[in-house]
Amino acid sequence: MIDSLRGKVLHKEPNLVVIECGGVGYACKSSMQTAAAVGAVGEEAFLYTHLAVREDEISLYGFASRSERTCFHQLLGVSGVGPKNALAILSDLSPDRFALAVAAGDPKEFTKTKGIGSKTAQRIVLELKDKVAKTVQTEGLSPAPVRIAGGAMEEAMSALLVLGYTQGEVAGVLQTLDPSLPSSELIRQSLMRLGKQMFG
Numbered sequence: 001m002i003d004s005l006r007g008k009v010l011h012k013e014p015n016l017v018v019i020e021c022g023g024v025g026y027a028c029k030s031s032m033q034t035a036a037a038v039g040a041v042g043e044e045a046f047l048y049t050h051l052a053v054r055e056d057e058i059s060l061y062g063f064a065s066r067s068e069r070t071c072f073h074q075l076l077g078v079s080g081v082g083p084k085n086a087l088a089i090l091s092d093l094s095p096d097r098f099a100l101a102v103a104a105g106d107p108k109e110f111t112k113t114k115g116i117g118s119k120t121a122q123r124i125v126l127e128l129k130d131k132v133a134k135t136v137q138t139e140g141l142s143p144a145p146v147r148i149a150g151g152a153m154e155e156a157m158s159a160l161l162v163l164g165y166t167q168g169e170v171a172g173v174l175q176t177l178d179p180s181l182p183s184s185e186l187i188r189q190s191l192m193r194l195g196k197q198m199f200g
Contacts, residue, residue: 002026002060006046009039015087017062019045028062029083032091037064052083059083067095067191070164078127080120089113089124095163096187102128103158104183128162153179156186165194 005028007021017038018027028047038045047062048069061083063069068090075086092113093101101109107121153174160170173190181189 002049002051004046004048005062007044009041009043009045012038012041015091017045017047019047019062026060028060029087030062030064031068031087033094034062034064034068034090061087065095065195067099067163071095071098071162074128074131074162074164075124077131078120078124080123085113085115085120088115096159096184096191099159099162100155100184100187101125102162103155105129129158131162152181152183152186155183156190159183159187160190160194163191169194 005019005021005026007019007026009017010020010025011018012035014032014035015030016027017030017035018025020026028049030047034047038047047064048066049063050061050069050072052059052061061069061072063072071090072083072086075081075089076083081089089110090098093109097109101107102125105125107118107125110116110121110124111118156174157167157170160174161167170190173193174186176193177186177189
């Protein structure tokens with residue numbers, strides 16, 4: 001399994017980044033956001049990756065952040081959503097906006113992406129919200145810790161759980177933030193702090 005790549009950018013397109021590692025050029029299908037985030041041709045870049053192996057094709061997907069790759073994996077788990085649609089959604093929505101749309105139960109955010117109809121959008125919201133609920137239930141946790149109360153805080157908690165963080169990780173960070181902030185800002189600041197914790 002190729003988990004990540006670090007190397008020189010050889011080529012860029014809106015949905016493709018080619019990175020040279022050890023003399024080999026790896027073509028990574030990507031979202032437009034990732035393609036825009038990596039450096040210019042000739043600069044060094046780092047991508048988290050997902051390797052998909054099928055009978056007739058082997059494809060490598062690249063992501064600028066771990067949270068974007070988590071969103072991609074979750075979208076692939078939704079019936080009727082393939083890699084192409086998943087990348088299209090992630091081209092339109094950043095990981096925090098994606099997670100907030102799921103947490104808020106807002107399928108309209110997904111219908112803005114070309115090729116995503118209302119039924120598919122509703123499935124994305126329903127299936128991913130259910131997964132978060134099941135995770136909380138399986139771990140024997142309450143939907144939100146006692147001190148994480150209020151609409152924006154609860155929305156931020158749900159959104160960060162969608163991104164694959166544990167309730168313990170999220171609660172520790174959210175409790176240090178201003179509860180009067182809007183949920184989108186709580187998510188943004190939490191992702192920054194969680195990223196720093198992960199990489200020291």
